[in-house]
Amino acid sequence: METLYITHPVCRLHEMGAWHPESPLRLDAISDQLLASGLMSFLTPVQAHAATPEDILRVHTPDYLAYLRQHAPAHGYFPVDPDTIMNPDTLQAAWMAAGAGLTALDEILAGHGQTAFCAIRPPGHHARPGQALGFCFFNNIAVTARYALKHYGLERIAIVDFDVHHGNGTEEAFVHEDRVIMCSFYQYPLFPNSRQDNPGPNMINIPVDAYSDGEAIRRLVSDHWLPALSRFQPQLILVSAGFDAHREDDMGSLKLVEADYAWITERLVEIAQGSAQGRIISFLEGGYNLSALGRSVVAHVRALGGY
Secondary structure (H helix, E strand, O other), rough: OEEEEEEHHHOOOOOOOOOOOOOHHHHHHHHHHHHOOOOOHHOEEOOOOOOOOOOOOOOOOOOHHHHHHHHOOOOOOOOEEEOOOOOOHHHHHHHHHHHHHHHHHHHHHHHOOEEEEEOOOOOOOEEEEEEEEEEOOOOHHHHHHHHHHHHHOOOOEEEEEEOOOOOOOHHHHOOOOOOOOEEEEEEEEOOOOOOOOOOOOOEEEEEEOOOOOOOHHHHHHHHHHHHHHHHHOOOOOEEEEOOEEOOOOOOOOOEEEEHHHHHHHHHHHHHHHHOOOEEEEEEEEEOOHHHHHHHHHHHHHHHHOOO
16 A cells, blocks of 8 residues: 655754754654665655644634744744743644644545655644643644544544553543544553543543553553454544654653554554555654664554555
8 A cells, every 4th residue: 555754844943952852853763764674765755734723723722822823932942841842943843743644634535545654743642722741732633633524524533542651632632522532552650640540432541551561562452442443443543653662762661662563553554444445644753762763663654554
């Protein structure tokens, strides 16, 4: 199946200081490994277009959007919180990151591909309707899901999140939304230290203990995610692809390796081929050990496209 590679140069211009782990080097690590593996030559490059205010306001509040616009610095930095910082290019990068999934969806539904990987930053799954959080400004995956529901009339969308951190913003955006199912695991306790024990029947978001390994995660996916996804029969799968659950990544304490990301992706491809005409859009979230990030994205994208 043809896999689109969605990105934009402005996503490299957003930076939060030389000390910050969510850096432009993350995109370099991904592109370098895709090139070195030979996989990049099989992908179809597409430049993202920016989301519109209308797209953003399906997920975020007008007051929040006004706040970001008001505080976007002309030079230097503006700290929204100690870890989530704007520079003069941040807002433009955030518009483009949020638009990448819309670009991918338009291309896929026009028949130009079946799957897509969005190599974008800032990431999105912590962003709440009225709050930037955890390096995230706009909830990229939520913006795409709302767009798919509104513009294409899809009735069943699955969101899968395998970042080490809880996708609290995504959960908040769709809890009790019966057209969306969300499946995730996340290390708990760990930032953002949020956990809903009974969040709603459409939320299969499962906390796991530190040091859980690939075998434990595969068992969780097999026992909980796959039955729920099979019953739901999604017409589109959106993936919050965070790679900070890798055993080499110090941001968390889980023990996944590249083969685990490939295995999870292969299971999602099987679900998508059964009910979604193979349609999967994946969004870069976390992953801060540059070597592990690049290798893991190669494994994920290879499985996504069946290469």
